[in-house]
Amino acid sequence: MVRSTTIFRVHDALPLAASVDDENTEKALTEYKQQSKLVFRRLNANSEPACSIESGQYTLHYLIVDKVIYMCICDANYPRKLAFSYLDELSKEFQTSYGDKIETVNRPYAFMGFDTFISKTTRLYRDSRTLQGSGTAPGPSSQLDQLNENLKDVTRIMTKNMEDLLWRGDSLDRMSHLSTSLRSESAKYRKAARNINLQALIRKWAPIGGLGLFFILFIWYRFF
Template identity: 35%
Template sequence: MVLFAMLCRIDGLMLSESMDSTQQDSFDRTYREQAKLIFSKLSRVSEKAMTLDTDKYYFAYLIENDVCYLCLCEKAYPKKLAFNFLEELYKEFDTSYGSEVALAKRPYQFVKFETFITKTRKLYRDTRSQRNLSDVSFELRDVQKIMTKNIRDIVGRGEKLNDVNDKSEKLLAESIRYEKQTIALASQLFFKKYFPVIIILLFLFFIYIRYAYW
């Protein structure tokens, strides 16, 4: 089952959450802190979907429009259902509050969304229900291709989730720099080639003006 779910803007601002009231406070504190550590490692170049294994549970997260939708699930809970659950949160939240996210200033500004999260968690509680059996599709993504890591890789060693994208980010920066250099070189070649022509045309224009009005 889905034990809790949290929504966070990509810059670390908490937006909303729904916790399982049956869990002990120590459980909540432990996994809430791990969830916040995960949020702190995210950026716009992080993997858009990932699962992170813990001892008895796993985190699943989905990033859409600068919002991270994260849930903690029991180990045996189907990952396809977990991502279907996150997809439902994304669609509802983006429709209701998407235009307000960038303007949010205070933590948990969308606390009212907890009602929808809690209701949806209850719908996904029983993996054998007819609704969930028919919903195991996660049409937008192939769960088998979603990267899985161990939570120790993130929390223990402090590894950033966007490390896997460092090379592509550097390559993009190099590409942009090369493009700027190419444009600058092309401009230099243009002026070098046509500068004498421009000077002659300006000279002729000056002569024309001088004799036309004198």
């Protein structure tokens, strides 16, 4: 399930709004929230617009829309497609409500009134079984149908490890990810090219090799 939500501004990582978490949740997630702040201070215009960051029993998902970061901390087994659908819902409502004020505020949590919408949406996304259509929990079928229609294909969203990001110099930079993809594609191309060249050599020399083998066998049979 979705455990906690925070909304940041990209260029200075200023928190704009957040869920109001109970004492137990706040205590359990203190370390993860601190990690998220370290990560978001590194984000910029070249960062991946969406990413999942694994950290122990929880996964941090973020979505960047119009220079705003929407982040939620979920149980590690919570479906990614639901997490990003949840963040997408928040981004649309937040932009509608505060889009023209985002760049004007200087104090943290200037839009804490948005917690009402966060709480309502979190409750809607609480039971992943219901949202995926199992029918094991109550809820209006029209809402569930709409959510299922809005679920995104997240197979291309990058997944990172928190330890790699914080301590091993891994990057959330979009160009770094693109460079890695290009290197992978280049390696595949080189391998395919080698296979094509090998097949061409076989086609070129196989007849000559066959004739040579036939000649050797003929000589051996004829004289030995």
